[in-house]
Amino acid sequence: xxxxxxxxxxxxxxxxxxxxxxxxxxxxxxxxxxxxxxxxxxxxxxxxxxxxxxxxxxxxxxxxxxxxxxxxxxxxxxxxxxxxxxxxxxxxxxxxxxxxxxxxxxxxxxxxxxxxxxxxxxxxxxxxxxxxxxxxxxxxxxxxxxxxxxxxxxxxxxxxxxxxxxxxxxxx
Amino acid sequence: xxxxxxxxxxxxxxxxxxxxxxxxxxxxxxxxxxxxxxxxxxxxxxxxxxxxxxxxxxxxxxxxxxxxxxxxxxxxxxxxxxxxxxxxxxxxxxxxxxxxxxxxxxxxxxxxxxxxxxxxxxxxxxxxxxxxxxxxxxxxxxxxxxxxxxxxxxxxxxxxxxxxxxxxxxxxxxxxxxxxxxxxxxxxxxxxxxxxxxxxxxxxxxxxxx
Numbered sequence: 495x496x497x498x499x500x501x502x503x504x505x506x507x508x509x510x511x512x513x514x515x516x517x518x519x520x521x522x523x524x525x526x527x528x529x530x531x532x533x534x535x536x537x538x539x540x541x542x543x544x545x546x547x548x549x550x551x552x553x554x555x556x557x558x559x560x561x562x563x564x565x566x567x568x569x570x571x572x573x574x575x576x577x578x579x580x581x582x583x584x585x586x587x588x589x590x591x592x593x594x595x596x597x598x599x600x601x602x603x604x605x606x607x608x609x610x611x612x613x614x615x616x617x618x619x620x621x622x623x624x625x626x627x628x629x630x631x632x633x634x635x636x637x638x639x640x641x642x643x644x645x646x647x648x649x650x651x652x653x654x655x656x657x658x659x660x661x662x663x664x665x666x
Numbered sequence: 667x668x669x670x671x672x673x674x675x676x677x678x679x680x681x682x683x684x685x686x687x688x689x690x691x692x693x694x695x696x697x698x699x700x701x702x703x704x705x706x707x708x709x710x711x712x713x714x715x716x717x718x719x720x721x722x723x724x725x726x727x728x729x730x731x732x733x734x735x736x737x738x739x740x741x742x743x744x745x746x747x748x749x750x751x752x753x754x755x756x757x758x759x760x761x762x763x764x765x766x767x768x769x770x771x772x773x774x775x776x777x778x779x780x781x782x783x784x785x786x787x788x789x790x791x792x793x794x795x796x797x798x799x800x801x802x803x804x805x806x807x808x809x810x811x812x813x814x815x816x817x818x819x820x821x822x823x824x825x826x827x828x829x830x831x832x833x834x835x836x837x838x839x840x841x842x843x844x845x846x847x848x849x850x851x852x853x854x855x856x857x858x859x860x861x862x863x864x865x866x867x868x869x870x871x872x873x874x875x876x
Contacts, residue, residue, distance in 0.1 A: 502766065533791070571763065580765060582767065587813070591810050
């Protein structure tokens with residue numbers, strides 16, 4: 495526990511989150527071949543509308559590939575992760591996942607978060623449960639996905655990592 | 667090509683679709699040439715060209731329609747998937763989830779884990795992926811998911827298998843061509859332990875519109 499004192503941030507422990515707190519996350523990401531084509535196949539999603547450029551040609555959904563909704567969702571969560579889960583012990587769950595608009599390769603996702611709740615965790619007194627609402631927005635300002643996410647986050651008061659590096663031999 | 671010559675192209679030879687046959691005036695699309703099983707051209711010294719009516723080949727259809735679902739039906743999904751450390755590193759980095767819990771094994775060990783914890787979003791995406799052919803491949807927008815619970819961590823080398831039960835299958839009054847189906851899906855590791863569960867709802871195309 496005390497071998498890596500400086501690996502995670504200092505401003506995202508359980509005590510740092512408060513209900514109603516809002517965050518616009520600093521980095522956005524464009525969905526390209528790696529994010530959609532590669533990851534959708536990596537996770538065994540056989541629906542070819544995500545990776546066959548011809549599959550939807552002429553359909554009411556429009557020409558071209560559709561991004562797998564959970565890739566958009568995963569990228570939204572990823573873009574929030576440093577600010578919301580860098581000091582997480584465990585991802586507990588998700589809820590109310592909605593995909594509001596189609597996303598196409600080339601679209602850029604920006605993530606937003608709000609803290610919905612903070613709770614003690616009787617099973618983990620060294621941590622607490624934070625419930626977030628996340629939104630993923632495209633480059634036109636439209637919300638494309640939203641979800642709630644529950645994370646078990648370390649308490650600063652109980653984190654040995656926060657006590658600084660272990661004393662070295664010879665230190666006085 | 668005559669029927670007799672087509673027959674001789676059978677034994678010991680394989681047929682490959684090919685659009686790169688030159689020196690003829692027939693359209694390139696939809697032709698094939700014959701080669702021996704060792705991959706060499708036939709004895710005539712050049713590829714034998716024939717017409718194949720690809721439009722007549724029956725599609726090996728995948729996926730289920732709305733009529734194929736009924737409440738209480740249980741579906742065990744195909745394939746399973748062993749999640750490797752490479753899967754986890756690729757997925758986590760490509761989705762900007764650089765959390766050391768998922769990417770730094772020493773950090774994860776310091777928190778009591780035997781290895782990095784597989785990114786739960788990868789677990790969720792993989793389980794949904796394994797279920798797609800059975801549940802949603804035949805078409806229809808993904809409406810949403812509820813009650814996603816990550817019951818325990820997954821580690822590189824663990825194997826996921828998944829199954830779903832139909833919670834409800836109801837028609838849509840506003841969309842005569844679709845129904846709305848909700849499933850509860852569970853995935854377990856190689857020890858039979860529950861790893862993730864959730865409910866998922868999709869529009870599913872009907873075979874016969876109302």
